[in-house]
Structure formats: structure tokens, C-alpha cells
Amino acid sequence: MSREPFDPRELADGQTPAEGGGDDDLATVARELEAFAAAESPRPSPAFTEHVMAAVEHEPLPTPPRTFLVALAMLDPRAAWRALGGNVRLAAGASGPGRAGRPRLTLRLQAVALLLAVVLVVAGGGTAAAVGAAAFVQAISNVRPGPTQTLPPTERPSILPTTTPTHHDEPSPGHTETTEPSETAEPSESEHPDAHETPEPSESEHPEASEDDHGSSGGGEHSPQPSGSADPSGDHGGDD
Amino acid sequence: MDDRSLVEAVTSGDRDAFRAIVEREGTAVFRTCFRILGRVGDAEDAAQESFVIAYRSLGTFRGDGSLAGWLARIATRQSLRRLGQRRDAEPLDVPGTPAANIGSGPDPLGEVIAAERQRAVRRAVAGLREPYREVVALRFFAELSLQEISEATGRPLGTVKTHLHRGLARLRDELAGEAAA
Numbered sequence: 001m002s003r004e005p006f007d008p009r010e011l012a013d014g015q016t017p018a019e020g021g022g023d024d025d026l027a028t029v030a031r032e033l034e035a036f037a038a039a040e041s042p043r044p045s046p047a048f049t050e051h052v053m054a055a056v057e058h059e060p061l062p063t064p065p066r067t068f069l070v071a072l073a074m075l076d077p078r079a080a081w082r083a084l085g086g087n088v089r090l091a092a093g094a095s096g097p098g099r100a101g102r103p104r105l106t107l108r109l110q111a112v113a114l115l116l117a118v119v120l121v122v123a124g125g126g127t128a129a130a131v132g133a134a135a136f137v138q139a140i141s142n143v144r145p146g147p148t149q150t151l152p153p154t155e156r157p158s159i160l161p162t163t164t165p166t167h168h169d170e171p172s173p174g175h176t177e178t179t180e181p182s183e184t185a186e187p188s189e190s191e192h193p194d195a196h197e198t199p200e201p202s203e204s205e206h207p208e209a210s211e212d213d214h215g216s217s218g219g220g221e222h223s224p225q226p227s228g229s230a231d232p233s234g235d236h237g238g239d240d
Numbered sequence: 241m242d243d244r245s246l247v248e249a250v251t252s253g254d255r256d257a258f259r260a261i262v263e264r265e266g267t268a269v270f271r272t273c274f275r276i277l278g279r280v281g282d283a284e285d286a287a288q289e290s291f292v293i294a295y296r297s298l299g300t301f302r303g304d305g306s307l308a309g310w311l312a313r314i315a316t317r318q319s320l321r322r323l324g325q326r327r328d329a330e331p332l333d334v335p336g337t338p339a340a341n342i343g344s345g346p347d348p349l350g351e352v353i354a355a356e357r358q359r360a361v362r363r364a365v366a367g368l369r370e371p372y373r374e375v376v377a378l379r380f381f382a383e384l385s386l387q388e389i390s391e392a393t394g395r396p397l398g399t400v401k402t403h404l405h406r407g408l409a410r411l412r413d414e415l416a417g418e419a420a421a
Binding site for chain 2: 004028030048064068082090
């Protein structure tokens with residue numbers, strides 16, 4: 001606490017603003033403020049300390065682990081960082097419990113557990129961030145090959161003109177090759193006679209049927225054999 | 241015990257260490273509150289609330305500055321917050337206010353003038369904008385040095401000096417206007 005009266009020279013090293021007046025004026029205001037403070041210097045009631053302790057009695061202990069969690073809950077990163085430092089000191093044994101004469105193993109274990117949890121969370125978050133970043137980069141790299149694939153088509157036309165003269169010579173044989181299968185189609189015509197030959201064995205069966213027809217021309221029992229009638233050539237041949 | 245040892249003892253579960261802090265700093269914290277609020281009852285409430293807040297956040301005390309400065313800043317902020325809440329409806333005859341004690345001394349007129357001037361000073365300080373108000377209150381009501389204010393607020397010393405210079409200049413203008421009125 002500063003009990004010394006204000007001296008304008010205290011502000012000598014400060015950036016004196018242009019709006020500021022003379023030091024005497026400021027000293028006058030400062031004297032008035034000091035007189036005001038001196039006139040209003042009562043003491044608290046004798047029970048003030050007990051009142052404060054009664055108010056604090058039901059408060060949880062402000063241990064570093066709890067302070068850290070409270071700072072996190074209040075979304076105060078600076079307080080959380082400071083509390084984390086307190087936890088490190090406590091876990092390392094550099095904090096007060098030993099000097100205060102009341103070493104608390106549970107409190108120290110809490111600090112160690114909290115630090116481990118923080119390390120795990122940070123490491124997990126870092127890993128997740130790395131994986132996410134890698135996936136993102138990969139996704140970008142997958143998108144980028146599109147433009148790179150457009151380049152080969154530009155190369156192909158450049159190649160095609162050079163190869164087309166050579167291909168112009170070759171395509172004619174190519175077309176002749178396509179005509180060759182048409183020649184193989186001719187043997188297929190030779191198969192057609194085979195197909196005509198297949199009815200011939202049926203004709204070899206027909207003679208028996210035709211004989212029956214000739215034999216029983218008056219009876220209609222064997223007429224249901226359409227195979228014989230289906231082969232009109234055999235029937236007509238027999239008639240002939 | 242120094243500040244850091246006291247704080248570490250409290251954070252380790254020693255409530256008696258906090259009692260030692262209250263007994264050592266209680267008067268200064270209460271006076272800071274009273275100079276801003278002007279009422280004994282309000283000042284005690286604000287001081288008690290300040291100690292409770294300090295107890296809750298004691299784990300964040302780094303020990304870079306003094307514990308007195310850290311507590312003074314909490315008390316100043318709490319008192320200014322309370323003052324802002326009640327400023328619109330401030331009765332004149334509440335026990336503990338200067339107006340309630342007028343006429344009890346040998347020089348009633350002088351007491352009236354002094355009480356009115358004190359009210360004007362308190363009103364002028366309360367009417368300052370931040371951060372000038374906080375710096376002026378910490379320097380003259382909490383009686384901190386500029387170095388202690390710098391440590392308690394985390395601002396550079398040059399910035400604190402600038403804020404105090406501007407705050408005093410504005411107070412001078414405000415009080416001159418009050419005197420003229």
C-alpha cells in the first residue's frame with residue numbers, strides 16, 4: 001500500500017496527454033482526493049472477520065484442480081492457464097502443502113490426475129486435428145487431380161496428329177480385318193446346309209410313316225401323326 | 241508468512257490461513273469500499289463479497305504482484321459495481337452517510353460544506369470513464385502505488401501513468417464545474 005502523498009513527478013515517465021493541464025492543477029486535485037480518503041477512513045466492525053469466515057465456510061476449497069475446472073466452466077482461458085500452473089506446482093511438490101505443514105496426498109493426486117487428463121485431452125485433440133487436417137488435405141488433393149487429368153487430353157490431341165499419319169496407313173488393314181469376319185460368315189452358310197440336312201433324317205423317319213399312310217389310307221387313326229403330314233415332300237413323293 | 245505462502249496454504253485446505261489474510265487486509269479492503277460507497281453497511285457488504293470472490297479465485301493468484309493490490313482491485317470493482325446499481329436512488333439520510341452526521345459537531349456549516357464536497361468528489365470519481373475511474377480509485381481510495389496498480393491490473397506502468405494523468409485532468413474539470421455550480 002502506498003501511504004505517500006501523490007507527487008506529480010510520479011507521472012513524469014508516462015505519456016503526458018495533450019489535454020492534461022499543469023502539474024499544479026493535478027496536484028491540487030490529488031490533494032483533495034487524499035484529504036477525502038483521510039477523512040473517510042473508518043474501521044470495519046469487530047465481527048467483520050467472523051462474518052467473512054462464516055461466508056467462506058460453505059465455499060469449497062479453492063484448490064488448484066477446482067480452480068481450473070471453475071475457470072473452464074467460466075470459459076476463462078487465462079484463469080485456466082494460471083490454475084494449470086498451480087496444478088503443475090502442486091503435482092511437482094513445489095507448492096505449499098509441504099511448507100504449510102499439511103501435505104495432502106489426495107490433493108496432490110487430484111492435481112496429477114487432472115494434469116494427466118489435460119495431457120490426454122490435448123493429445124487426443126491434437127491427434128484428431130492432425131487426422132482431420134490430413135483428411136482435409138487428402139480431400140483437396142482428390143479434388144485437384146481433375147485439372148491435372150484435363151492436361152492429358154490436351155496431350156492426346158497433340159499426339160494424335162502425329163500418329164494419325166501412321167494410323168492412316170494402318171487403318172486400311174484394319175478395315176480389311178473387319179471384313180475377314182464377314183468371310184467367316186460364309187462358312188456359316190455352309191452350316192445352313194447342315195440345318196437342311198437335319199430335316200433329312202426326319203425324312204428317313206417319314207418313309208415309315210408314309211408307308212403307314214399309304215397302307216392305311218382309309219383309316220384315320222394314324223393321321224394324327226402330323227410329322228408325316230408336316231413333311232409334305234415325303235407324302236407327295238410317295239403319291240408320286 | 242508472505243503472500244504466496246499464505247495463498248498456497250489456503251489452496252491446500254488451510255482455512256486459518258485465509259483468516260490471517262482477512263485480518264491483515266480487512267481494514268484496507270473495507271476502507272476502499274467505504275470511500276467508494278460512502279456507507280458503512282454497504283462497505284462491509286462489499287468488502288465481505290470481495291473476500292468471498294477472492295477466496296473462490298485464490299487459485300488464480302500468481303503472486304506477481306502483492307496480495308493487497310489484488311484484493312484492492314477486487315474490492316474496487318465490486319464497490320463500483322454496487323455504486324452503479326444504486327446511484328439513481330441514493331437517499332440522503334441513511335446512517336453512515338455524511339449527510340446523516342451533519343450538525344453533530346461544533347461547526348455545522350463547515351461540516352455541511354465538507355460533506356457536500358466529499359459527495360462531489362465521490363460522485364466525480366464515480367462518473368469517470370473506465371479505465372480512468374479504476375486507476376484513480378486504486379491510487380487514492382485503495383492507496384496503491386503506481387507499480388502496484390500496474391501489477392494488479394496487468395497494464396504497463398506507462399499506461400497506468402497515462403490513465404492516472406487523464407483521470408486527474410478530468411476530475412479537475414468536473415470538480416471545477418461543481419464548484420462553479
